[in-house]
Amino acid sequence: xxxxxxxxxxxxxxxxxxAGLSTGKTTALFKSKxxxxxRLVLLAGKSLPPHKxxxxxxxxxxxxxxxxxxxxxxxVLLAGQLLYLPxxxxxxxxALEDASALVTVALKK
Amino acid sequence: xxxxxxxxxxxxxxxxxxAGLSTGKTTALFKSKxxxxxRLVLLAGKSLPPHKxxxxxxxxxxxxxxxxxxxxxxxVLLAGQLLYLPxxxxxxxxALEDASALVTVALKK
Numbered sequence: 001x002x003x004x005x006x007x008x009x010x011x012x013x014x015x016x017x018x019a020g021l022s023t024g025k026t027t028a029l030f031k032s033k034x035x036x037x038x039r040l041v042l043l044a045g046k047s048l049p050p051h052k053x054x055x056x057x058x059x060x061x062x063x064x065x066x067x068x069x070x071x072x073x074x075x076v077l078l079a080g081q082l083l084y085l086p087x088x089x090x091x092x093x094x095a096l097e098d099a100s101a102l103v104t105v106a107l108k109k
Numbered sequence: 110x111x112x113x114x115x116x117x118x119x120x121x122x123x124x125x126x127x128a129g130l131s132t133g134k135t136t137a138l139f140k141s142k143x144x145x146x147x148r149l150v151l152l153a154g155k156s157l158p159p160h161k162x163x164x165x166x167x168x169x170x171x172x173x174x175x176x177x178x179x180x181x182x183x184x185v186l187l188a189g190q191l192l193y194l195p196x197x198x199x200x201x202x203x204a205l206e207d208a209s210a211l212v213t214v215a216l217k218k
Contacts, residue, residue: 008195009192011184011191012191013190014169014190015188030193034215035165035167035215058144058146075120080122081122082138082146083117084117084139084141084144084146086141106215107215108143
């Protein structure tokens with residue numbers, strides 16, 4: 001199934017999924033030249049294993065709460081909080097409760 | 110007065126300002142190598158005049174509603190909606206009602 005990506009100027013809904021969270025899936029919102037944006041959905045206790053990307057990242061917790069680990073440090077993000085991580089840093093995410101988060105990645109050539 | 114910028118891993122509050130919106134100010138959250146993130150605060154009827162930046166941008170309406178114009182097209186963004194714009198495009202923002210929005214800019218060398 002082709003992934004539908006947003007076009008420039010097309011409004012994408014990034015509100016909490018709420019009742020839809022338990023059956024929600026991680027979704028790529030768009031990937032363009034300089035930026036990639038996705039909504040990460042993780043249920044309580046589930047993890048995104050440690051990985052790294054060349055460019056900087058912002059993580060914005062939309063609902064629930066997540067633990068972001070980066071370079072052996074751990075940061076708790078609650079709904080409505082955002083953090084950024086430098087590029088090239090090994091990082092992982094674990095949901096402390098059912099959660100969704102907006103992840104923005106600066107793409108490097 | 111020095112602007113306090115967030116450090117990597119530091120959680121920044123991006124929830125609606127609500128009662129604080131009417132006295133809120135546009136704030137730079139951080140500016141790093143690849144990304145710049147700010148919260149734009151615009152009261153009803155106020156505008157950010159047309160301008161352009163080299164890199165791509167996402168605009169996420171946190172509360173209220175805004176009209177984003179880019180290349181003579183106009184896009185209405187409601188709270189909880191996000192759009193992206195290509196780099197190098199002349200764009201402006203007008204608040205349709207008191208609004209705050211998270212703006213992420215991909216920085217180009």
